[in-house]
Amino acid sequence: MELSDLTAFISVARAGGFRDAARSSGVSASSLSVAVRRLETRLGLRLLNRTTRSVAPTEAGLRLLEKLTPLFSEMEAALDVLNVFREQPSGTLKLNVPASAARIVLPGIIAPFLKAYPDIRVEVVVEDGFVDVLSIGCDAGIRYDERLEKDMIAVPIGPRVERFATAAAPGYLDARGRPQHPRELLTHACVRVQFGGGATPIWYFERDGEVVQVDPPGSLVVRPGAAMDLLIEAAVAGVGVIQLFEDILRPHLDSGALEPILEPWWQRFSGPFLYYPGHRHVPAPLRAFIDFVKERNG
Numbered sequence: 001m002e003l004s005d006l007t008a009f010i011s012v013a014r015a016g017g018f019r020d021a022a023r024s025s026g027v028s029a030s031s032l033s034v035a036v037r038r039l040e041t042r043l044g045l046r047l048l049n050r051t052t053r054s055v056a057p058t059e060a061g062l063r064l065l066e067k068l069t070p071l072f073s074e075m076e077a078a079l080d081v082l083n084v085f086r087e088q089p090s091g092t093l094k095l096n097v098p099a100s101a102a103r104i105v106l107p108g109i110i111a112p113f114l115k116a117y118p119d120i121r122v123e124v125v126v127e128d129g130f131v132d133v134l135s136i137g138c139d140a141g142i143r144y145d146e147r148l149e150k151d152m153i154a155v156p157i158g159p160r161v162e163r164f165a166t167a168a169a170p171g172y173l174d175a176r177g178r179p180q181h182p183r184e185l186l187t188h189a190c191v192r193v194q195f196g197g198g199a200t201p202i203w204y205f206e207r208d209g210e211v212v213q214v215d216p217p218g219s220l221v222v223r224p225g226a227a228m229d230l231l232i233e234a235a236v237a238g239v240g241v242i243q244l245f246e247d248i249l250r251p252h253l254d255s256g257a258l259e260p261i262l263e264p265w266w267q268r269f270s271g272p273f274l275y276y277p278g279h280r281h282v283p284a285p286l287r288a289f290i291d292f293v294k295e296r297n298g
Helices: 003-015 018-025 029-043 059-085 099-104 107-116 170-176 182-187 228-236 246-255 284-297
Strands: 048-050 055-057 091-097 120-126 140-143 152-156 161-168 190-193 203-207 210-214 218-222 241-245 268-270 273-277
Touching: 003 018, 003 029, 003 048, 003 055, 003 059, 018 029, 055 059, 091 099, 091 284, 099 120, 099 241, 099 246, 107 120, 107 284, 120 284, 152 284, 161 170, 161 203, 161 246, 182 203, 182 210, 190 228, 218 228, 228 241, 228 246, 241 246, 273 284
Parallel strands: 091 120, 091 140, 190 218, 190 241
Antiparallel strands: 048 055, 140 273, 152 273, 161 241, 161 268, 203 210
């Protein structure tokens, strides 16, 4: 059995497709396809169900993936030990982060980190739902404390206090009125975020100890990531009220394209954490990143 064929299968199964696996592994999609087919032929089993839209492991493929993942992790850990003989750590650091962290947290960290560690390659996967970072081949993730699992080690990263800002285009507010209480949003058009699982998060407001939850109507609903720009542009165009991280909306608030509303009610919450499993060897690229983040935090 060729080790490269097993590696190809793991890459495709984790990525959910040959093209995505090719981008992350540096091997062509056609080469990965040939390797997986060769492995299936030798085993006499189909490991991946392929359609024009997706690739997913069969039951046999899932069982093989479960057994191979810890073995390959051990192999990677064994090779990573060689980093102690280098002047600078090298290798790949793969992070799973929400869209908000990709916009707010990483821009000020990644560039100086790569300058300090030129032999490390960073891959960033943007995903808003909570995931098992190991099962999808990532070294660490960034999430907020309410979405962290108990067996994870968490290191503060980025701003320690954040706020959700609520705003709308001045023209929209001139036409529809400026709400003075969060419940008034129930009569307004709103543009809203929807998570990958289909849930649309409720809007929270807080003032003088009073917490108000509002589930306003959504004239436009998008899933975050690249579509975040669509949501913001729609609000700027006057489609409705928007609620997002203050740091994301700040340029539009400062320019006057969006007008803040209900600002005394904007809820504060603790900033994000870099998290990683505490029960496994920490690869050198991740260790370097953790130390870099801690040093920046002071």
